[in-house]
Amino acid sequence: MSTLDGLWTVERVGGALPPMAGVRKRIRGAAGATVAGPVRMAFDVRGMELRYRAPFVGLVDVLEPAGEDWEGRSTLFGREFGRFRLRRISVTQELQSQLVKHIDEALAMEQNVLRMLDSMISTTDDPEIKQQLREHKLETEKQADRMQRRLEAHGASPSMVREGVGIAQALMKSVLDVARTEKAGRNARDGYATEAMEIAAYQLLERIAERAGDEATAEAARESRAEEEAMARRIEANWDRFAELSLQEAGVAV
Ligand SMILES: [Fe+2]
Structure with a gap:
């Protein structure tokens, strides 16, 4: 299983997610952020979940390993509303x-x-x-x-x-x-x-x-x-x- 630490591009796979061009996730240890231009949404990493902090409480990305990548489901209060894939960006x-x-x-x-x-x-x-x-x-x-x-x-x-x-x-x-x-x-x-x-x-x-x-x-x-x-x-x-x-x-x- 690959580690979550690092820098990732986010690709929309399906559902109600906006286009993800230029969206990235940065993860280090128990914390990280999804960054889209000037917008930065911070989250805590709990196991394979990314739990967003205020003002995005209730928003959770649930991840599953997919080879070198990760597959993710975006959920709001437990309800899935979109799917995405994380691909690692090399240093x-x-x-x-x-x-x-x-x-x-x-x-x-x-x-x-x-x-x-x-x-x-x-x-x-x-x-x-x-x-x-x-x-x-x-x-x-x-x-x-x-x-x-x-x-x-x-x-x-x-x-x-x-x-x-x-x-x-x-x-x-x-x-x-x-x-x-x-x-x-x-x-x-x-x-x-x-x-x-x-x-x-x-x-x-x-x-x-x-x-x-x-x-x-x-x-x-x-x-x-x-x-x-x-x-x-x-x-x-x-x-x-x-x-x-x-x-x-x-x-x-x-
Ligand atoms: Fe100059």
């Missing part, structure tokens, strides 16, 4: 799919940054800062290409699996939306926060790629991160200047 498969997800998110992030840089370039008067932003825009285009190529190397196309762009979008929103009287300081602040976010994303991507044995993606993440770090240092070297420009824009002579 390697899951690692690859997580890697692709991180690459895709990095690509989405760079595409957002390109829009942000356009906005910053158009709201910056200082010629030297404008030039730095333009140079970083060229770097950012290359970074997006790098991620696009890594995605293609995995046979994936952009946006298949996007979930985690929320942070990037929230950050960009403050940059793109606001009609501002004072730009230099805010551009610098938002730019610096964005670089920090990109550095963090590439640190994670590099490590996940290494664990997945994808050295080319790890190297791409390192290259892009080095550029983001250089950009962050350029901003750091100019805080006095940004403060001065901010005050000038606000009409305060210093």
